[in-house]
Amino acid sequence: MILDIDFVSDFICPWCFLGRTRLVRALEQVRATHADLEVRVNWLPFFLNPDTPAAGEPYRPYLEAKFGGRRGVDEMLGRIAAAAAPDGLQFAFDRIATRPNTLPAHRLTYRAQSQGHTAAQINALGEALFAAHFQQGRDIGDIATLVDIAAETAGDDREDVQAYLESDEDAATVRRMAGQLQKQGVNGVPFFIFNRRLAVSGAQTPAVLGAAVLQSLQNA
Template identity: 65%
Template sequence: MILDIDLVSDFVCPWCFLGKTRLDHALAELRASRPDLEVRVNWLPFFLNPDTPAAGEPYRAFLDAKFGGPIKAEAVLDSVREAAAMDGLHYAFERIQTRPNTLDAHRLMYRAQAAGRKPAHIQALAQALFAAHFQEGRDIGDADTLADLAAACGDRRDAVAAYLVGKADIDKVGRMAEGVRRQGIDGVPFFILNRKLALSGAQSAAVLGAAILQSLQTGKPS
């Protein structure tokens, strides 16, 4: 049996990283009882701040401006840390210097999916992008950084670097993001299960697991 999951996210969204982590936990538990299940996760682009400069912007200054000062910004980060710790996910917000423009990160994911990469490769790439930003403090808006991440996931670094220097798929990624917005999705993460059920937010692994089972029972629309 095949499980198709469309996951709308942005790689600079901390709740999206938590949502992926909880989805991973839900799928691991499901596979224990359903080893025959084939899972395909399709990553769809979302831009939390479409007006982010191409070169990115200072991370803490952005947070302070968004949340009304450093004290309020730190309180928001603390809430994310507390929620994620229960799932074994730890952030290193203090290491982040740049809030990147994520167009090229989404292009990199689009390229991998369009090339028909195996699900394990796609998931590894998504994990690498989130971890690079939130745990290693690397600039995932930088082409060299993205090429290194792709190479670590088994891609050819030179091919990725050449792709990112050009403008291939920029319009396609933009249209996909616009299409997501037109569907009324204005917050991430957003999960669409078997094109049948939808969940918004970083739901718990238990909630995701129950919804996945329900989507498998109801099947896909004809």
């Protein structure tokens, strides 16, 4: 039994990290009754702020300008941390110095998928990008950082990845994919599409995501 999941996200979106975490939990629950389930996740790009400078920008100043100063940001991040705690997900917002431009990270994920990396490698890469930003405070807009992550999670050749990221290869394709998704109505993330027929928006609970998975399997 095959389950295709289109997972639309941005690697600097905390709710996307939580949504991915909840999706994994939901799939574990579904597999308890569907042991033969084969899951294929297609990681798709979204840009929360497509105008982010190529070198990124300071994290806290950006948030404070957008969300009403220090108090507003502290309250917002506190709500996110509280929402994630029951799922065992911890954020280290205080470690984040840079809000990166995520085009290189999305290109890296696109490259892994287009080159036929295994599902396990692709999922490990995507999860590592989230963790690098939100838990380790690493700059996922930095080429050297991305090379390390690709080598560690997907076994990629460092020189090949560096040459790829230093070029503009697939940049237009990734931007076009993100634009097409927005034209199709994806205006917020995370966004899940199960078996090309059932869509769920937001970091829903594992129970909600699991129910959507089961419904999509019944309709397949």
